[in-house]
Amino acid sequence: MHYCDPRSGLRAIIAIHHSRLGPALGGCRMFPYASDGDALTDVLRLSRGMTYKAALAGLPQGGGKSVILGDPSTEKTPEKMRALGRCVDQLGGRYIIAEDSGTTVEDMLLVSGVTQHVGGLADASARASGRSGDPSPATAYGTFVGIVAAVRHALRRDSLEGVRVAVQGLGNVGYRLCQLLHAAGAQLWVADTAPGRVARCVQALGATAVAVDDIHAQKVDVLAPCALGGVIHPGTLPRLRARIVAGAANNQLATPVMDAALRERGVLYAPDYVINAGGIIEIHHERIGYHEPAVRSHLERIGVTLTEIFRIADATDRPTAAVADAQAEAIFRAP
Ligand code: NAI
Numbered sequence: 001m002h003y004c005d006p007r008s009g010l011r012a013i014i015a016i017h018h019s020r021l022g023p024a025l026g027g028c029r030m031f032p033y034a035s036d037g038d039a040l041t042d043v044l045r046l047s048r049g050m051t052y053k054a055a056l057a058g059l060p061q062g063g064g065k066s067v068i069l070g071d072p073s074t075e076k077t078p079e080k081m082r083a084l085g086r087c088v089d090q091l092g093g094r095y096i097i098a099e100d101s102g103t104t105v106e107d108m109l110l111v112s113g114v115t116q117h118v119g120g121l122a123d124a125s126a127r128a129s130g131r132s133g134d135p136s137p138a139t140a141y142g143t144f145v146g147i148v149a150a151v152r153h154a155l156r157r158d159s160l161e162g163v164r165v166a167v168q169g170l171g172n173v174g175y176r177l178c179q180l181l182h183a184a185g186a187q188l189w190v191a192d193t194a195p196g197r198v199a200r201c202v203q204a205l206g207a208t209a210v211a212v213d214d215i216h217a218q219k220v221d222v223l224a225p226c227a228l229g230g231v232i233h234p235g236t237l238p239r240l241r242a243r244i245v246a247g248a249a250n251n252q253l254a255t256p257v258m259d260a261a262l263r264e265r266g267v268l269y270a271p272d273y274v275i276n277a278g279g280i281i282e283i284h285h286e287r288i289g290y291h292e293p294a295v296r297s298h299l300e301r302i303g304v305t306l307t308e309i310f311r312i313a314d315a316t317d318r319p320t321a322a323v324a325d326a327q328a329e330a331i332f333r334a335p
Contacts, residue, residue: 055327108121119286138278189218219241229251245267
């Protein structure tokens with residue numbers, strides 16, 4: 001659905017890819033797209049990804065996404081957020097909006113003034129557990145659990161003690177992931193375009209700083225991309241020395257064939273939308289009533305799901321991302 005609100009100047013698209021398992025949940029991205037066509041392509045691709053992510057995260061929901069056309073730093077206004085909220089409300093709960101890049105928890109609070117169909121806002125019980133509505137800690141914990149599963153599968157090690165991990169991107173997810181890895185005894189190599197974030201990791205966690213262009217080429221056990229998409233491409237693949245690629249970034253493979261290429265090189269890839277599902281798992285629990293032990297055990301199932309994907313990939317000699325897609329489709333297409 002395309003929306004145009006002349007009064008606020010809002011231009012937005014909401015895409016619902018699948019809603020048979022439940023309401024379509026997905027964040028709202030605000031970005032200065034070069035064209036309406038680019039925005040449409042992005043929202044369709046992202047909403048499809050949310051269907052796969054929700055299915056393998058064991059959530060009773062489908063996939064959706066929204067985009068606002070515009071620069072979040074100069075063109076975002078409360079009026080636009082409220083206008084978008086009214087669009088969401090018109091859908092009567094078929095789509096649940098949440099924050100994403102270019103939008104914040106504060107924006108979602110504005111949206112929640114006009115519609116109840118908002119995720120990612122901590123309710124009273126979630127706040128009592130110290131949650132703020134920011135999904136990053138849950139994403140970091142889910143990614144950590146996924147790395148533990150990948151290390152167990154590929155390296156036959158039950159502990160991260162002494163395991164070498166290169167983390168690309170030390171933002172909301174990456175830094176928290178580093179803290180968890182450090183506490184578990186892993187050794188860290190880190191890179192970020194923001195020097196202050198690197199310095200914090202070096203000082204607080206004893207990490208080794210690496211140049212941004214070299215982080216994927218470190219002699220480590222695990223490469224954890226936590227910055228950008230498209231990290232694994234024909235230029236980086238030959239330089240990769242890690243046995244495992246497992247991180248939070250979305251769309252880590254520049255092209256689908258990278259999946260098979262990683263397998264050919266003997267690299268175990270933890271499919272991104274499986275390992276980084278912690279955020280939507282937490283949003284789900286915030287909506288049904290936050291109970292910390294239930295959230296934790298749900299996040300830990302990410303490790304179980306990944307282990308099953310790794311096992312099937314080995315048994316059928318298929319790349320892990322292809323196995324994950326097939327598993328997800330079997331769930332959301334089941335009669
Ligand atoms: P963020 O914006 O807080 O952190 C990203 C970090 O990457 C920043 O510190 C930035 O300086 C750094 N960076 C940018 N370009 C870089 C480069 N070329 N090399 C090294 N570092 C670079 O983002 P956040 O929330 O930590 O998310 C990280 C990734 O995880 C993103 O791809 C995001 O889409 C994905 N993700 C995040 C979730 C969440 O709950 N925050 C949920 C699911 C996926």
